[in-house]
Amino acid sequence: MTDYINPLISQRADPHIYKHTDGYYYFTASVPEYDRIEIRRAKTVSELNSTSEIISAWHKPETGPYSDLVWAPEIHFNDGAWYVYFAAAPTREIKDGLFQHRMYAISNKNSNPITDEWQFEGQIDTGMDTFCLDATTFSHNGKLYYVWAQKAEDIRGNSNLYIAEMKNPTELATAPVLLSVPEYDWEQVGFWVNEGPSILHRNGKFWMTYSASATDENYCMGLLYADENSNLLDPASWHKSEQPVFSTNWDKAVYGPGHNSFTVDEQGNDLLVYHARNYTEIEGDPLWDPNRHTHIKRLQWVDGFPVFGEAI
Template sequence: MLNTNQPLIPQRADPFIHKHSDGYYYFTASVPAYDGIELRRSTTLEGLAEAQSLMVWKKPDSGAYSELIWAPEIHFNQGAWYVYFAAAPSREIKDELFQHRMYAIKTEAANPLQGDWQFCGQIDTGMDTFCLDATTFTHKGALYYLWAQKGPGIRGNSNLYIAEMDTPTRIKGQPVMLTKPELDWEIRGFWVNEGPAVIKGHGRVFISYSASATDENYCLGLLWADENADLLDPASWTKSDQPVFQTHSELKMFGPGHNSFTQGENGEDILVYHARQYTQIEGDPLWNPDRHTFIKTIEWDKDGMPDFGRPGQP
């Protein structure tokens, strides 16, 4: 099931799977209409494919967060469920970018599919620019916020930033930039670093991220730092000079990216990502619904680095 080129869930981009202590896997992703936040759950990864989905939050008809609901992630932080997502006031493009900002909703229900979700408002980074793709993680007792944002005076759509959190919906201190699009494989079509995801192993903290345009050029890069380093110091991080996961034309797996990580039923590390299975896209790729959710097992090499392999293969 894991190591094939068959989608786990069709037409779900930016997929995120959280394995919780209650024995359930929780899944969310961008839906093709970009009109709300959908959740489903199952006791197995494979079961997510047939699990009933529920729209737990719908966008309002107008206002700052009334369009293009992108890249939701569900996290259990400090005793409550949060979904972090990006939204825009319209579909208008200004200065070559959409107008997304980052938001969160919250429920304290044990089962988030049955929760009364409350809108928490915008998560302010101190920079009033295009931003999206927030994730959170806890390390050595501290909660961190990690996201993509347009940097003032920096060429491109987005860089990756990190900050410690004061609460699950408020950062403290100044954002720290960890990486910007600069290598040739990060600037194909668009100059992009986005979609960060965190996995830990072998004494290190790893951040995968997506780069370039969201067509067949889309791919994953990797940052890593020692687990005892200051994660807010850019000098703590090393950046791979090559993509770690990219198009596999032979198996018709194109533009793999915007990943998350989870664990299999036996504790193995699992890569969750989206990809298309053809390249001839009519019109704007943004409105093409055929970015499907796939999963595969990640191995670790002799140097303690994650080996992503190739999409569609073990």
């Protein structure tokens, strides 16, 4: 079993690692400048730290609706092409307590996405013109699904979790279905937040982790799960944990672990990828503190359920 040195990658928040059929690991994350989409690849997870195969796939324009605060890119291979889903805003202005992010995508049809052939695909329209971010996709039984976080005008808080089926990798085929709202105390510290969903298909179930509360030491992860044979667009199919499954490790000084993704190691074992800080004394807004670092750990399974353990 591989022992990983943490942090795996410094100053990379909202980390997403995807292992493709070509044997490479692909990595995207928010950069401290929030001005571009960076992609790197390596033959092993550990080598993502030192690889020379790094590109800036897309830079934000100087002006326009997606010209600032490029957040949480994720790289996916859908329908025979590469896509990076991300959120961006027109400015850094906060209106009614929220930034003005919408969700977008870029694509690349080259077999090797570490090229400059990325094309801007435009906005992913959910039919709800409100703050939204943190999209991810997954496939099941020939259908492509889109999961994300978005503000609802009639629900208190910053964001809720939604799911929809996709017509193609950049368009939704169904209306958004609400899956989760920040209802528990641990989801409401600082801000009422459900965001950063990630999907893992194991043991006959779909497991959906997400992050909750403010992005300081109170940031933590929750869990939803649904049977693989259920209607994934039916909220009743999803069960929600009443307690966080992953949170600050005060003894080891790993603060605010969250915005995770999943991958597998070189032997096929499940890995939890997440960001965290190593201090709590943040000056000003935590959003502008660059020291959320990418961490990684082995995910355990007991009686078919994931056991996240402690942040390390």
